[in-house]
Every structure is written in C-alpha cells, then in structure tokens.
Amino acid sequence: MWELIRANKRNSIVLMVLMAGTLLLLGYFLGIAFAGPQAGYIGLIIATVIWLVLAMTSFMGGDQILLAASKAKRVTHDEYPQLFNIVEEMKIASGLPMPRIYIIPDPAPNAFATGRSPQSASVAVTAGLLGRLNRDELQGVIAHEISHILHRDILYVTLAGIMLGSIVLISQVFLRSMFYSSMGSRRRYSSGGKGGGQGAIIMLVVAIVAAILAPIMAQLLYFALSRRREYLADAGAARLTRYPEGLASALEKIAGDTSPQLAAVNKVTAPMYIVNPFKKAKARKLSDLTSTHPPISERIKILRSMSSGASFKDYSDSYSRITHHKTIVPAAELTAEAVALRQAGAEAKKQQRRGTQMRQVGDIMRQINHFVFLTCLCGLKLKIPPNYKADKIKCPRCKRVLDLPKSG
C-alpha cells in the first residue's frame, strides 16, 4: 500500500513539472508573439502568476469549487442513513478519517471523490446512483472512491485539473484575441515587431502552434495517468470489500443506464468520475489515447475473473489475463498476501435465495399437478405437463431427442 502511494505521489510530481513546463513555455511564446522578443519574460511572468493564483485557489478550496460546479449538496446521516453507513463501513475498512458526503441531484448514475488530503476529502454520488444500486453495489462504488482517497489520487486530480484548466484558458484567450485582432486592426502585435518583421511572423506562427498543441499535450498526459488510476482504484475497491462482484455489477448497471448525460460536467472534471460521464456516442469516436477511463466492459471482466482472492496480486493477474498487458500494480504491492473473497451481503443473498425459493415452489406446484420431470444429458431439467401426449421430446437447449418414460 505504501509503495503504491509513494509511486502515485512521484507520478503526480512528474506530471505537475511537465505541465508547469508546458504552461511556462506557452506563456513565453505568447509573450513574444504579443509584444516582441523582449516580452517573452513578461509572458512567462503572467503565465506563472495565473498558474500560482489558480494553484493557490485549488489548493485552498479546489474541492469546494468542484463540488459547487457539480451542484452537489452535503448530506447527514439522518437524510441518507444507508449511504452514510456504507461510507462509514469503507472508512473503517481503509482506516481513513471520515470523508464528507455529498449528493448531486442528477438522474445519471455516477460518483467522484475530491479533496486535498484524506483529512479534508469529500465523496459525492448522484441521486441516480442511489436509486439504481443495491447495498452491495453501492458499497463497491464507495470503496472505489475511498481507494482514490487512500491512493492520494484526489489531490493529483484537483491540481492537474486546475493546471490543465489554466493551460486551456491561456491558449483560448490567445487564439481568440488573435482571431479578433486579425479581423480588426493589426496594431496590437505589429507594434513590437517593427525591427524585424520576419522574425516576428515566425514567432507568431510558433506561438499559434504552441497554443494549439499545449492543451492537447496536457490533456494526453492527464488522461494517460488517470486511466491507470481507475484500474488501481478498482483493485483497491476489491481489496477493501473483498467482494469484486459488487463493483462489477454496479459498473454493469451504470454502463447499461439510458438516462441523459450528467448535466454539470466538463472536460476538466470528467476524469474524477467513476465512469466517463460523457455518453458513449461521443466516447466511441475518440481513440484510446484521449479517453479518460478504461473501457467499462474490460473493468467488469477483470473484476469478475478475480476468482482466487481479492489482493492486488489477484487483480493484477486478472488484469494481465484479460488485457494481455503487463501488470499495472507497482511491484512491491505484488507480495503474495492471501486475501480471501467474501460472500455476498445479506440483501443479495436474500435475492438469490428468493430466486431459488420461487423455482422450488414452482417445482412443487408442478409435482402436485402430475408434471413429469426429466433431466437431459446437457443438465437442463425438462418439466413436461401431463397433457403432453407424444412419447419423444426435443431438449430446447441442446436439441437432443429424448424418450419420455411411460407413466402409470
């Protein structure tokens, strides 16, 4: 666990440095393009100031901004006792302090976690999620979010999201001002380029290219790391609940959902959610590189094929089996600790039991009504009504023709 957290912190720093580099370079080129070769440093300073202001706000209250942007409302134990209890259960399993709980009034099922540190973390779920999932499934989703907190993904997502936001902001402002000023007077950027006209044009082209490429680069970096973190949070959820089926069936329900797309969501906040909040029609066109989340069907398959246990090693084995990639779990976490799987919770078991009970009751009713029972070689149990007169019957599953025993 500690190795994973350390690796995540290291990755976060690398990503922050790369993004900061992109941001500063962008500022430098834009400064030159706006006001001549001497002004590169001014651009650099402006970019740094914008980044510092945004980073400060995100560090002090980024989670609050994100929650407000998603229209989330804080809830207490009395309003949603079950949700509150489930979060508390996962808090105990993970040994973290209790996060704040928010509900997003939206019918699309989704969830995210945010915050600066485990001490100031928040978990938000949509009303649609609460309505559709049973207790075990909700537990799986909450465990996934708690794992994001445990792995220190939340600070990274908040900081990287804000950084990406500022890069996008600066490029957009530049490109738009270029567009409008080229339509109107050209005074703005020709004033600095009086001395060497050609040099200024080259710089201008470089700046435009940088302004277009920088946001794309930053997004690719952001998305690449966030996909990996989704897998790891799934592994963490399996380990916390010891019941991968809960999360798997929750993901299945969320994927099969047909309600409209989550309303308050944008490119920057998308990677925070448990599944990509942008609907499939759009996501399918994008290539693997630009998607923020691993394919949901793959995540389900990996969770379902964890048959031997619920440790990180079991998840990693299952991951390699399904994707044919090498492991995504840091080597130090692959110790052979034995983590046994757990049975389904009382509610799911009750549902299962009710299913078999219904079938048994049905069989008893048929027996009373003189049905003939016949087990085919393929294992299917045929229930033949007494008014069936022919002496041969075809099995509906394997199409084998069976002889009926003569009754009486």
Place this chain on the structure above:
Amino acid sequence: MTALIIVAAILVMLVFSVIGVYNVLVRLRNQVNNAWSQIDVQLKRRHDLIPNLVETAKGYMQHERGTFEAITDARSRAMGAGTIPEASKAEGALGEALSKFMLVVENYPDLKANQNFLALQEELSSTENRISFARQSYNDQVLFFNNKIQMFPSNIVANMFNFSKRDFFELENAAEREAPKVSFN
C-alpha cells in the same frame, strides 16, 4: 586510526538501523492498537443497538420470548468478556443469536413494515458490516506486525525490546460455516 574510524562508522550505522527498525515496530504496534479500538467501538455500537431493537420488536413478537432471551444473554456475556479469545467467542455467539432473530423476523410482516424497525435493521446490518471490516483491518495490521516481528533482521530488534506476537480476532460462528441443505425427497 582508519580502522577505528571504520569500526565507529559501522557501529553508528548499526545503531541507526536499530533505531529505524524500532520506530517501524512501534508504528505497526500503534496501528494494531488503533485497529483494535475500532473493533471495540463497533462492538459497543452493537451492544447499544440491541435494547432498542428488542424493545421495538417485543410488541409484535409476543411468542418469541426464547429468541429475545438468547439475544439478551449473549449480549451481557459479550459485554463481560475480558480477553481477546473470550471476546471472539462471545461476540460470535451474539452474532449467531442476532442472525437467528433476523430469520424469525421474516415471519412477522407487520414488524417488517414498521419504519422504526426498518431503520434499526439498517443500523444493525451496517454495524455487522462495520465489525467485519474493522476485524478485517485489525487482522491485516496484526499480520503485518507479526511478520515484521518474526522475519529477519527485524526479529532481532523485536526480541531486544520484547515486542510480542498478537492474536487474530476470529468470530466463532458455527451456523455460518455450515451450508444449508435442501432436500425434496
């Protein structure tokens, strides 16, 4: 002279690594203690819930005096348990009594429709989950701690400062281990 410096350097390194291992052991032991106190908190929560549950259910289930008595007895025995193995056994028995009670409840549809009882039922099942997650986290911590104490080279430091192995917390529940059998003939 150089030999002396080398010996001194080795000694200093040894002392520092002993300090390092010692600190790790203390941290792990504190984590074990903290995890244990978590279990304690949840067990207490379970004990506090039971009188409410019995009080709510009594009005509906007048003919189930035996079930109530079993729960109350198991509760008082669990609250009086001293050592970890004793507590494991008593809490296991209490869990068994509670799950039997929940089965009996299935026969009383009026009780199952009572809002107050439904809320208590959610609290109870969450408490049962909390106990098992707290136990899971405690047993994980005990495993780390025991491994550290027994493995070389940290076992040397552990022996020097008398760190001793901890017991796992297993709830004894015979009913859970036996799979129910259904027969039709």
